[in-house]
Amino acid sequence: MARRITSEREFRVALLRARAVPIVTTMAGSACALLPIVTSWPALPPLGLLMLLAWRLLRPEIWHAWIGLPLGLFDDLLSGQTPGTSMFLWTVILIILDFVDAQLLWRDYWIDWLIATIAIIAGISLGYWLSGLGGTEASLLVAVPQMILSVLSFPVTVRLCRLLDTWRLPS
């Protein structure tokens, strides 16, 4: 796949693809909430959040922290969470990750997974509180299977993002 960019037009297409692919795939992750599954418990991991974290940990330079606002809004509208929940949580997660990046001197696969695990668990639990379920009959235990599923499926998401990344950037 040794592609060469030969013209101005190809350059613009390549640039657009490099910028759009992470955004579009994260939105596609959010759109998984539209799958025609009617479940009585949160059965799918929050794939939008997983894609966001995977892209952010794989390629820290592609996004500013404010990208959490539009992507989170999109996720809120599709997922049925109270509007503003993901907007707030995703942006805060990205800001904190920027801070963590500045502190850490060494990172590898396991540390990335650990960071993602903390972010996923915090994201799901705070999302639960922000949707107004704190103090009702629905305890946070309901979301525990979803958390475990999300943490375990994170490496798969990273794999997917890595594949997309090699396609996204022309050699």
Add this chain to the structure above:
Amino acid sequence: MPPPRNRRPGFSRRIQFGLFIGYVVAIVGAVLSLGLALISRLDPAGFSMMRTGMIDISAPIAAGGRAIIRSSGAVEHGVTDYFFAVSQNRVLLRELAAARRKLIENRGLERENIRLRQAVSLIEAHDDVVVTARLIGSTPTSTRRFATLAAGANQGVRPGQPVRAVDGLLGRVLQTGLNASRILMLTDGESAVPVRLARNGVPALARGHGDGTLTIHALLPGGSPFRDGDVVLTSGTGGIYPPDIPVAIISHPKGDSAAAWPLADPDSPDFAIVLKDFEPPLPPPPEAQP
């Protein structure tokens, strides 16, 4: 591998300023969206334009893939059935026994009912159905339990109307788009339905758990009015839900509350029936004092 240090701004004023502005936007946006989340918690009807629009846009996508539902639901059931086969069998046998008793009881009641109805020559009204439509999706990634119904304002669906399946109550309409609407399921953590025991009419409240089960709280404290296998029906108290729709079957009574399974299984979606708002008949005006 050390993290890439591309974010270090270097000496360019312009890039430093751009980064700074980026963080300002992010932090201000985060604070505003937290406000948005809190406001929509206090006022669920707010921002409805935005949300109902999205329901309309997303409904065709969900409806398009509806053929998958049965198979995916079947897989989930297939797996869990193996795990709980024995205990489920016991529960079912118990339920069967309860149902048989009930059936005999009901035959008597039916006869009595016919007799009474002939007596008052009552004509039952069947005009309380607004629309019958398919459930086309839910919120599988969220801890809230909403379902999407393939009918909206154009079909006469309004927020607040009760929704039932053939087997029992599903919930009520929360928001409507033009051709799709969002339903607050019975099992959502914020749902509470006034019910009564079918056996003796003890009033209770059914609250959702968010994981497919309900808790039934007796309204009168003390005592243990519930029994394994009891069926609870809507009581019609306070309006919204019309009386005598089956709601749930009780499985684990504990003091004056009990765990229960909803009778309308939300995992195997079928048709949902939207009913008209129920308004309880007004009490007769007090007689004028002489």
